[in-house]
Amino acid sequence: MKVSTLSAAVSCIASVAAFPQYLETRDTWEPQEWIAPGPNDSRGPCPGLNTLANHGYLPRDGKGITLDILKKGMLEGFNIEEGDAILLFTQAIRTAPDYPLADSFDLANLGRHGILEHDISLSRSDAYFADPNPFNETVWAETESYFTTPMITVDQLAAARMGRLATSKATNPEHELSALADGFSWGECAAFFEIMADGTTGTVDKKFIEYWFKNERMPTEIGWQRRKTTMKGSERLEYSLKLIIAGGQVDDQSFNRLLLH
Ligand code: HEM
């Protein structure tokens, strides 16, 4: 039984959640200017961080992201608690070429296959077939085929993720998904409900998700607003568990999957 893994994860989140943060909660909020990345800017497989860089909440060149920059960028851009940035920075830094000496990472580093980047992405190719960094229309069309209503549900997203897993297993001779990648993958799905919605409903507007993935831009011009309550890392555990159950992956390994994307 993996209860000890779960409690370790929960207490870890509880301790980092102790950092207080306050944001202005005016009724409407406007993001900083969106500027498309240029040819020398660093971008990677993460639509969340690419978006923050495109709006200038992270360096627009996507390079040299330190812990302080990440904490401020995630809080101001998406209203994510600083403790969560601290936790994720410990993962991101592992992708820097000069790790363990590094004190910053570039967005493109995140795409180095087999460290954090993994197969079965929702919007990116498996590394075996093509560069796993850029948005990929064909892969996204497969994922979107599961979103059959205007609001995406936990069940639909879990089915899409399990569908991508099945496709990868059936077609990729080098298919691989480590326990860490498995957990990351569910945590990435959780972001749909926590960042593109406010974490309370278990649904998210399909048009916000499409706009976000395709443009790597905050969908304010079609009505999205940054969530008013600060997202806590513990929400990711909650949604990851809901998604794992919906995906039918509850078995002895379940709690190992509750890692901390
Ligand atoms: C330091 C913070 C973060 C790190 C290190 C990080 C890292 C990554 C990496 C390495 C991937 C690629 C995994 C793969 O699909 O192969 C990824 C994907 C993803 N990230 Fe992040 N991320 C961070 C923050 C965020 C935030 C703030 C959001 C939401 C706003 C987000 C949402 C996503 C989503 C939805 C995917 C899945 C993309 C797909 O499957 O096509 N991430 N992230």
Ligand SMILES: [Mg+2]
């Ligand atoms: Mg990938």
